[in-house]
Amino acid sequence: xxxxxxxxxxxxxxxxxxxxxxxxxxxxxxxxxxxxxxxxxxxxxxxxxxxxxxxxxxxxxxxxxxxxxxxxxxxxxxxxxxxxxxxxxxxxxxxxxxxxxxxxxxxxxxx
Numbered sequence: 001x002x003x004x005x006x007x008x009x010x011x012x013x014x015x016x017x018x019x020x021x022x023x024x025x026x027x028x029x030x031x032x033x034x035x036x037x038x039x040x041x042x043x044x045x046x047x048x049x050x051x052x053x054x055x056x057x058x059x060x061x062x063x064x065x066x067x068x069x070x071x072x073x074x075x076x077x078x079x080x081x082x083x084x085x086x087x088x089x090x091x092x093x094x095x096x097x098x099x100x101x102x103x104x105x106x107x108x109x110x111x
Contacts, residue, residue: 005095035103
């Protein structure tokens with residue numbers, strides 16, 4: 001089914017984009033958990049990481065590289081990437097996304 005991220009990709013819901021290319025879009029989270037909280041989403045709808053296949057390898061690598069690029073662009077030397085896969089892991093939007101978090105010390109374990 002369609003998600004809020006699909007609607008953002010189609011331009012039906014505005015976002016504060018910080019990066020865009022033919023494979024993905026990065027935008028600020030509307031409920032940030034850190035001073036910098038950006039989501040990187042693929043344009044291709046994959047519900048969750050567990051649903052990705054071998055054919056998605058290049059796309060998944062691209063998402064990681066874009067996440068690092070966005071972190072540098074946001075002035076972060078240290079940052080955390082989070083991918084929740086499934087409801088029990090905290091995923092609330094079932095369109096694969098990478099959280100880029102930083103701008104304050106981040107504790108471990110996170111949950």
